[in-house]
Amino acid sequence: MSESTSPRAGLPFFKGHGTQNDFVIVPDPDGLLDIGPEAVAALCDRRAGIGADGLLRVVRAANDPAAKDQAGEAEWFMDYRNADGSIAEMCGNGVRVFARFLVEAGLVGPGELAIATRAGVRTARIAEDGPDGTPGDVTVGMGHARLPGSDGIEVAVGGRSWPAVNVNMGNPHAVAFVESLDHAGDLYAAPLTSPEGAYPEGVNVEFVVDRGPRHVAMRVHERGSGETRSCGTGACAVAVAAIRRDGADPAVTGEAASYTVDLPGGRLVITEHPDGLVEMTGPAVIVAEGRLDERWWASIAK
Numbered sequence: 001m002s003e004s005t006s007p008r009a010g011l012p013f014f015k016g017h018g019t020q021n022d023f024v025i026v027p028d029p030d031g032l033l034d035i036g037p038e039a040v041a042a043l044c045d046r047r048a049g050i051g052a053d054g055l056l057r058v059v060r061a062a063n064d065p066a067a068k069d070q071a072g073e074a075e076w077f078m079d080y081r082n083a084d085g086s087i088a089e090m091c092g093n094g095v096r097v098f099a100r101f102l103v104e105a106g107l108v109g110p111g112e113l114a115i116a117t118r119a120g121v122r123t124a125r126i127a128e129d130g131p132d133g134t135p136g137d138v139t140v141g142m143g144h145a146r147l148p149g150s151d152g153i154e155v156a157v158g159g160r161s162w163p164a165v166n167v168n169m170g171n172p173h174a175v176a177f178v179e180s181l182d183h184a185g186d187l188y189a190a191p192l193t194s195p196e197g198a199y200p201e202g203v204n205v206e207f208v209v210d211r212g213p214r215h216v217a218m219r220v221h222e223r224g225s226g227e228t229r230s231c232g233t234g235a236c237a238v239a240v241a242a243i244r245r246d247g248a249d250p251a252v253t254g255e256a257a258s259y260t261v262d263l264p265g266g267r268l269v270i271t272e273h274p275d276g277l278v279e280m281t282g283p284a285v286i287v288a289e290g291r292l293d294e295r296w297w298a299s300i301a302k
Contacts, residue, residue: 009291009292009293009294010291010292010293010294010296010297010298011026011033011291011292011297012026012027012289012290012291012292013025013026013043013050013289013290013291013292014026014027014101014286014288014289014290015050015052015286015287015288015289015290016056016097016100016101016284016285016286016287017093017097017265017284017285017287018093018094018096018097018138018230018232018282018283018284018285019093019229019230019232019263019265019266019267019268019282019283020229020230020263020264020265020266021053021091021093021094021228021229021230021231021232021265022051022052022053022229023052023053023054023055023056023093023094023097024043024044024050024051024052024054024055024056025055025056025058025097025098025101025286026043026055026056026057026058027058027105028057028058028059029058029059029060029063029107030059030060030063031059031060031063031064033057034301035055035057035081035301036085036301037081037084037085037086038085038300039085039300039301040055040081040082040083040084040085041083041084041085042300043055043300044083044084052083053082053083053222053225053228053229054080054081054082054083054088054091054094054225055080055081055083056078056079056080056094056097056098056101057078057079057080057081058076058078058079058098058101058102058107059076059077059079060075060076060077061074061075061076061077061116062075064077064079066079066118067079067116067118070116070120070121071116073114073116073121074114074115074116074121075108075114076098076102076107076108076115076116077115077116077117078091078094078095078098078115078116078117080094080117080118082222082223082224082225083224083225083226084224084225085224086223086224087118088118088171088223088224089117089118089119089170089171090117090118090119090122090169090170090171090233091232091233092140092142092169092231092232092233092234092235092236092280093230093231093232093282093284094232095115095117095122095124095140095142095232096124096138096140096232096280096282096283096284097284097285097286098115098124099113099115099124099126099138099140099284100126100135100138100284100285100286101286102115103126104286110126111125112124112125113125113126117170118170119143119169119170119171120143120170122140122141122142122143123140123141124138124139124140124141125138125139125140126138127139135283135284135285137281137282137283137284138281138282138283138284139279139280139281140232140279140280140281141277141278141279142169142170142232142233142236142277142278142279142280143169143170143277143278144276144277144278145167145168145169145236145237145240145272145276145278146167146168147165147166147167147168147240147244148166148168149166150163150164150165150166152194152195153165153166153174153193153194153195153198154193154194155174155176155191155192155193155205156191156192156193156194157183157184157185157191157192158183158185160183161192161194162176162177162178162183163176164176164193164205165237165241165244165245166198167237167240167241168237169233169236169237169240169278170233171204171233172199172201172202172203172204173203173204173205173206173233173234173237173238174193174199174203174204174205174206175206175208175237175238175241176205176206176207176208177208177209177210177241177242177245178207178208178209179209180209181207181209181217181218181219183207184207184219184221186227187219187220187221187226187227188226188227190202190205190221190223191205191221193205202223202224203223204220204221204222204223204231204233204234204237205220205221206218206219206220206231206234206237206238207219207220208238208241208242211260211262214242214246214248214257214258214259214260215259215260215262216238216239216242216259216260216261216262217261217262217263218234218235218238218261218262218263219263219264220234220263222234228265229263229264229265229266230263230264230265230266230268231263232268232280232282235261235263235268235270235280236270236278236280238259238261238270239259239261239270239272239278240270240272240278242259243257243259243272250272250273250274250276251274251275251276253274254274255274256271256272256273256274257271257272258270258271259271266282266283267282268280268281268282269281269282
């Protein structure tokens with residue numbers, strides 16, 4: 001990877017996306033950087049910064065207090081921050097992009113890869129590139145979905161409300177099946193959820209319509225980021241909710257269930273296995289690398 005010749009070249013960064021859910025990637029293998037919420041928000045600002053839905057800090061698990069207990073299972077920790085600087089437990093698209101970066105940067109070899117996250121260790125597999133050089137899809141084991149109970153949970157937009165399915169994929173989701181994705185409104189502001197206190201740390205809200213057998217489409221408002229082009233954990237939550245709605249629970253049928261989930265930024269395939277493991281498959285691309293202007297970085301990293 002190239003070195004900038006600019007006399008004001010500072011912190012190196014990379015830019016990547018998974019189904020257009022985009023991230024600033026900051027390598028920090030030794031855990032020396034203290035990137036606070038204001039600095040994250042400045043980096044993710046689409047007008048005055050690099051622009052992204054979130055930030056991925058790449059650090060060895062042994063070098064970060066948040067992941068030291070996972071260092072025996074995974075060398076690398078994905079320190080994920082939302083665009084507003086808040087910490088999130090998990091980001092499915094982010095894990096795929098994180099895995100792609102580690103391989104392309106030569107930090108790990110091909111094959112299965114364990115990644116530490118605040119929601120636990122996740123395993124990624126990167127498929128071989130296509131004959132035209134198109135990067136292969138990345139499959140991530142997203143862990144097991146938890147359905148804490150949905151009695152009385154609703155989401156509301158513009159005076160309309162819908163019952164929601166409460167699904168936790170390491171982070172909380174409220175999944176609402178609607179007649180039209182337009183019913184979600186502009187999603188600039190977070191949809192209202194009830195009852196009050198159901199999600200004390202906020203929630204990602206998904207609006208879902210059917211496209212065909214085991215094929216749905218969705219829009220999502222991600223807490224801390226607003227509407228995004230894609231949300232990996234959200235797609236998993238949507239698939240799990242649809243699987244339960246359709247009576248295809250693999251723990252009951254004994255057969256894996258795969259659903260295609262269309263998002264504004266692309267398509268993901270979500271599979272739930274009889275043992276409860278949820279896998280997500282989709283693209284991940286590194287699009288750019290560079291270095292921050294030293295003076296700009298000094299002005300925000302205070």
